[in-house]
Amino acid sequence: MRNFAAISLTLLVGYSKAACPNSCSGHGTCGVDEVCTCYPGWGTNGNAGGDCSDRFCPFELAWVDNPNRDGGVHRYAECANKGICDRETAECDCFPGYEGKSCGRQSCPNDCSGHGTCEYMKDLEFGIVYNEYYDGSTNALSGLGAGGKTFDHEYFWDRDRARACICDAGWQGLSCNMRMCPYGNDVMDVIPGFDENSLLGMPGYGNEVAQVQTVTLYDAELDNLNFNSKSFAIQFTSKLNETYVTQPISWDTTDSVLDGYIETALKKLPNKVIDDVDVSVDSSVNANGVVIDVTFTGAAVQGKQHKLEILQDACEEGCTPRITGLTNIRTFSDTTLSTVEISTIGSHNSFECGRRGKCDYDSGLCKCFSGFTGDTCSILTALV
Structure with missing residues (x-):
């Protein structure tokens, strides 16, 4: 009888000392079944319960x-x-x-090498300039905006998580660590009897055709006289992705005066980025709109160029270039939309180092093949 009492006392003492493990580490409550109910954010080795001694990380x-x-x-x-x-x-x-605190976003390689910005996928653009979106199928795909075109990635789960480098002008590569080399025409790649529609012919010389970009501007009231006394500007992006904006261009109802203003403004862009160009303005083709043909005739702009961009919004005090803008321009119509199109495909192409040299991506200089020289290897020195 005495032994039974001793055993019972021992069990009772053992029961009285039983408790939740580690007293739930002060981060939970102990239940009657000696199981911890942890406070939010606490658990054990990433699991709920246990002794509540470990923290959870963000999800x-x-x-x-x-x-x-x-x-x-x-x-x-x-x-x-x-x-x-x-x-x-x-x-x-x-x-x-x-x-990120939950590793929820990508980082960009080498922080874009200090020559670019790390952008989310939702902010990445199609094309270097806005009008590269236009494919000739319908005017609804074109317009007069500036910059590349973004899209709504509403249903992409990683739209605001995946990121990539957008390189500064003159730089390229996934981490923007490589310099761009000058682009130029392949001096051996001119097509005689050039047909811009069929692109037939053999490499050679003669019958070159310059690229022509046609800008068609419509007033919202389909009365181009409303452009009178207004001012606008033109943005040009080089093949090295350098962006240049002209001085303000004052509108004039006399075609020969306006085309002179536009031509002068384009030729005055810095660094002779457009070394020569011919401009023709015609407001008589369509009484409701104005057609501006820009022909790239200079040696520096031979070959396909990025489409011009018309800056038609007002840019007033504290803004440059200071323009009134073509405030009533029509940009939202399928039939009379103001557009920029390549109306004549040039017979010249545009290649890195003129396709007659290799780019040194450290220096941004072309190493021309034997028999060629010049910044873009477009000068023929000998036949080899």
Whole structure:
């Protein structure tokens, strides 16, 4: 009887000392079943319960994970499955190429080498200039905007997470670590009897055709006299992605005066980026609009160039160039939309180092092949 009492006392003492592990580390409550209910953000080795001694890290949509039974992926995961959680600090130690408190966004390689900006995919643009979106199928795909064209990536899960480098002018490469070399015409690549529609012919000399860009401007009231006394500017982007904007161009109802203003403004761009150009203005072809033909005749602009961009919005005090803008210009009509088009495809092409040399991506200078010289290797020195 005495032994039974001793055993019962021992069990009772043991029961009285039983408790939740580690007293839930002060980060949870102990239940009657001696199981910890942890406070939010606490657990053990990334799991709920235990002794509540470890912290959870931020969760984000996983970059990659196994599908669930329905095939679903990109569920929320700690550190987005691209980092290791520090259980003491609740901070993610992200793998190379990922960053943010939950490793939820990509980093750009080498921080774009100091020659570009790291942009989200939703902000990446199609084309160097706005009008490269135009493919000739319908006027609705064109317009007079400036810059590349962005799109609505509403349903892309990584639209505001995946990032890439957008390089500064004169730089290229995934990390913007390579210089761009000058572009020029291949001196051996001129097509005689050039047919801009069929592109037939053999390399040789003669019958060159310059590229012509046609700008058609319509007033919203289809009365081009409303452009009188207004001012606008033209933006030109070189093949090295350098952007130049002309001085203000005052509108004149006399075609020969206006084309002189436009031609002078283009030729006065810095660094002789447009060394020669012919401009023709015709307001009689269509009484409702004005047609401006810009022919690239200079040696520096032989070959396909980026489309011109018309700056038609007002740019007033504190803005440059200071223009009134073509405030009533028509830009939202399928039939009478103001556009910029390449109306004549030039017989010249435009290649890095004129296709007659190799680019030194460290210096941005062309190393011409034997028999060629010049900045773009477009000068023939000998037949080899």
